[in-house]
Amino acid sequence: MPKVHTEVDPLLDALGGRGRYQLLQYFVSKIYAFSAAFQLLNFVYVARNIPHTCGQPSNISDIFTAIDDDTFTINNSNIYYDKCGIRVVANISGDTETKQLPCLYGYNFAERKELSIISDMEIVCDQAPLKGLGQTLLIVGQGLGAAFLPIFSDRFGRRPIHLLSHVIVMALGVGVAFSPNFTAFLVLRLILGMFQQGIVLTDATIGIEVFPTKYRKLVAFLSNISWSSCHLCLPLVAYLLRDYSWRILQLGCTSVSLVIILQFFFLEESLRWLVANGKPKQIKKLLKRAAKISQVDYQHVLDVYASLNTGQEETQKDQGGSTSKEQTASLLTDPVVQTVDDETHSLLDFIKVRRLGLNVAVLWFIWFTDSMTYFGLYFTSDALAGDRFVNVVLLIVVTMPSSVAIYYLVDRIGRKKTCILLHLTTGFGLVGATVVRELMGNTGAGAIISTVFSCFGFFGAFGAFGTLFFYTPEIFPTNIRNVGLGTSSAFSRLGGMLGPFAGLLSEYVTWGPGAVFTCCCLAATAMINLLPETNGKELPQTISDVKAWYETNNGEQKMDAKVKEKADQKTE
Template sequence: MASKTSSVDQVLEALGGRGRYQLFQYFVCMFASFSASFQLFNIVFVGRHVTHTCKQPANISDIYQVIDNELFQANNSKIYFEKCNIRVEANISGGISTSDLPCIYGYEYVEGKDASLMSDMDIVCDRAHLRGFAQTLLIIGQGIGAFTLPVFSDRYGRRPVHLLSHLCFLGLGLGVAFAPTYTVFLVLRVFLGFVQQGIVLTKTTIGIEVFPSRHRKLSGLLNALLWTVATTVIALIAYLMQTYSWRSTQLAYCSVSLYVFVQFFLLDESLSWLITNNKTKQVTKNLKKAARMSGKDYHTVLNVYKSIQKQQESEKSLTESLLGSKDQGVNGKTTTVKEKDKTKPSFLDLMKRKRLAANVFVLWFTWITDSLTVFGLYMTAHSLAGSPHLNFVLYGLLEAPSVLVFFFMVDRYGRKKTSMTLHGIAGTALLAATVCKSVGKGISWSPIAVTAFSCLGMFGASGAWGTSFFFTPEMFPTNLRNFGLGTSSACSRLGGMLAPFSSLLAEYVEWAPGTIFGVCCLLVTVLVNILPETMGRELPQTVDDVEAWHKKTDDKTAKNMGILPP
């Protein structure tokens, strides 16, 4: 029986598989990676720490009036303007007495008050703990967006959700640049995280759906490479803008979102979504444009679509005729059986089936682990020597070789083996780094070994997360695909919110963060075995299609074990 999924693949193959139209649509959508990544990581530079001391008053003698102690006088005292306090030392009767005052006159910043968000709004000293909220609230917004927006994407299409999210992203980015207070800044960051997920999830889904199954790994490769380039450019922009105010730097970062106006004219709706949801008029219009761009005969492509459409309508009519007829029950009562619309499954349909529910929970735990590990390693990047701009670039570039490994493995050895290999590398390397750090204190080779194993861990973790982005959409039927990717991404926000605490935990239990990261990665290596292999399989249309993968795998396993006859 022909399925709508197979019709999509056949139509995409008729357009050339990875023809000019498909590549064009892919890049039109994927260049939004720059917008999404800039606002996610720019806080590292926009909100960077600026060296500061307490500000001196216009009249130094005012300090003695504040102390209000006649023993402290200008002729017997020295005043030190330190990082978070004003220290006054008085030589009284041959002894030194000290009086400490807070920075009651404000702060003096080495690079200027407007160099950073944190200096501009005095998020230092007793308010320094508020700095972490800037990223935490954005991640919370991402979690809310990941749970909410995919429902609209699956119902109304990828394109409208993507464009509206990107437009809002531009507006919110501009709002952040002109935020008058830190509270306003934090509120805007929540909404920024919310719509950022509308960009990331829809572009990932469109990237998967624009190519037929045999070319889907190309989407994963190009997506990861573009993300790597985007994160690297973040540091470059920060380096070039380091003499400007943080507001100017923020404007530079959000200006890339002006690209949404280009997308409005160039980005088409996903053919997979249009065909699945029977948008025949729009399908034929897009196919005409696609055939022209790809140098294919429009009527040939259209005939492929129409022939399969007719077959589907014939099969649907026959099925409805059979299932819609009255059936005489054994108790003599007449019942009418109505066919459920399998093209519009609900999330409960997955949860009601044990094997499919297990898939979902494994994917959720995998995403939590990947996010926790990658962001946790970014949070400890300051432990590397050298320029913070260079360190950021180094961690970003570590994703490139893992992408190449992913590209060569994913269609040769399968999604499961690729995921298991990269998670295994990450887990083993991070545990090795932890051991070296614990047993090699004071030994010259220890810092080198820790750095080397940590870099290897980042290589494995970033590649594993890229594999999860690629693997996850293939595990869900079309009308739950964006929702499945969205809930998985939402779960990863839990890891992102826990990651900043890794540095704090390390101050008390040095070996704990690396151990947690490593053990979780190794646990994922084992749990991925539960999932079915999707390599070479067309994207599933219904929940039954996904469950059929398990049945086929179970039958094959049973036959190999001699349980079933050959």
């Protein structure tokens, strides 16, 4: 069987390249970021700490009954209601003695109890360690969702999984608001995290597949800016709802998911996925609709598609002819022509090839490192001290310039060098902040200088994440692209779960978190050199397309002889 052309860029160019259709699809898909960002970060406000002290009994004598010591009386004792205990100090024969009681009579909160789930359900004192589970379990859910949902996306298409995940996230968001207890809250957050990744990863793939190769850096720039912009909207919503209960705030954050209505009407399936999976009827309908939106000639688009599938593009140029409508219709309904490749498409087949399997291992480690570093910096910084609204805005604003850096660097110096530069920046910030904190302390000038270095760390970590989200899909072929991105994201969640423990490590070894993060960043920087450079290359449709990158060409690495022999046999 002759090899079928797998290029899709000429077809996207025929639709306008960066035409109205592509822009519509991109921006309609990007509105997901409101749902994903709000559910991921609203825990800062929904579960904020409200100062409290132990509650007072209706009858003071009850305290002395609980002490059960006749030497402690109302006349010789002073009672102090501390944060997590009742302290009774008595003057007994000139000596001071103290008795400690737990908060037997509930708690008094500095603000209305229902403003936070932590105060509302009294997750304080002995139960305070449970608070972190609300965010940790969501990250665990993200890892599970990233590992499994992309399989269905590659099998059944980007659109159905994206919409289904979005609907479930909205439903679970409402469910969280009506949680009867903290256990239900945690379970719902876990499941919500799974489907939050369903919309995040399918959107990342849709964004990279809807534009031709030359516009990928624009995709990365707009994706990072849209994500940061949605983050900036969260403090505004939280501020407007600051006087309402945490349940109302949760419903307010979930209400942004109503944008899914627009996606139901305007979001289309990925053209690359349809071509890779041989869907002629859907392709014909999509091309017709896309040509109308982009205001281009529909017949010309069909001619380009037909020439790509039959390998007649150059012949038509020489003859000055074009494909007839009858020929085009035949090509569009011929399931054999639509078959991109007869090889099995799975991540297992991809990693069986030694060189390609190494790419996967490197990507998994880099994703793990970036997530651990970013969340580690977040949880060990003082970014959320003071005003909880202003400081979150400042933290996000610090990371936004990295999106601009990505836009100007990825095409000029390539994906690999951009990743290397951003990881080095992160390492520089981590080393600087750690050294200054150790030598100058974390007060006065030392605090200011270490904060500046920490900002470099945030800048690099956020930029590295942004680059990976469009660099990773470029390395995998279409039918396992979302699986490749999903498994990489799953490994990043492992890092995200470890990141918060950096605060615990710093209590024992102050320089420990900086040392661990720096070593991982330096290791990732070295390992990036093993990845292929995808700058200027069309997205691979098949595993054979990726293998071809390593064939002997101008001194490039030679593909394994056995693999090449098998590939040649398949081609024949």
